[in-house]
Amino acid sequence: MWRNRPAYRWIHRLMRELDTDIACVRLGNSHVIAVSSPEIAREFLKKHDAVFASRPVTMATRILSHGFIATVVVPWGEQWRKMRRVLVSEVFNQSRVRWLLDKRNEEADNLVRFLYNQCSRSFTGEVVNVRTAAQHYSASVMRRMMFNRRYFGKGREDGGPGFEEEEHVSALLTMLLHVYSFCISDYLPWLTSFDVDGHRKTVCNAMKVINKYQDPIVNDRILEWIEGQKTEPEDLLDVFISLKGSNGHPLLSDEEVRAQVTVRRY
Secondary structure, eight states: OOTTOSHHHHHHHHHHHHTOSEEEEEETTEEEEEEOOHHHHHIIIIISHHHHOSOOOOHHHHHHTTTTOSSTTOOSSHHHHHHHHHHHHHTSSHHHHHHTHHHHHHHHHHHHHHHHHHHTSSTTOOOOOHHHHHHHHHHHHHHHHHHSOSOSSSOOTTSOOOHHHHHHHHHHHHHHHHTTSOOHHHHSGGGGGGTTTSHHHHHHHHHHHHHHHHHHHHHHHHHHHHTTSOOSOOSHHHHHHHOBOTTSSBSSOHHHHHHHHHHHHO
């Protein structure tokens, strides 16, 4: 596994050598079933989806989901069903999407203003990195919908991201890069403490940056709801905190709220 990285290319190369469209490869303690045929893939995704629908358990997904209590990367089970019900009923319904429309429009207007300011810096204009602008626009939309704010810090007068936003987005992209990347300790758990490929350190450092900016906001908002300073939701964070179960108690624990905020932004 160490010599033949990236693993997926090695597996596909092995399948070509064996002239097969499906193969089962044992990687440490796990059996990986690789498929290169669309017809066989349909068998997995349609006829046997209940067997293969669960998400892989990895070091990175465990850290990202705060111990598998969020939604997107959580394995199939009761916690996944609970969080799915929350998202379907409270986040992805039409009324909630319309409720958040003004926030999305405001960030779209800010993106146009930022690009205009970038192009107007000189008479000849300036080259704009559209990839970077699009990344930060997506992050700004999520910040606005989740926290009802554009910046973690003071931001920039031209509408662009400040240092805090750049650091936060960089950490999110690092998590995205590593969440399902090949990590030897996922297949040989006894190597976890050695962190042979350095993935755990990278992922933990990225999560520290993410939590550094998000946790204070979440903690303050939870306190505002407990003390009665807030009574009506203004963003998705308020929605998650204000949800009540059948017994009248909060439906989501504080840790579930933090995990959901992180995974939703991811």
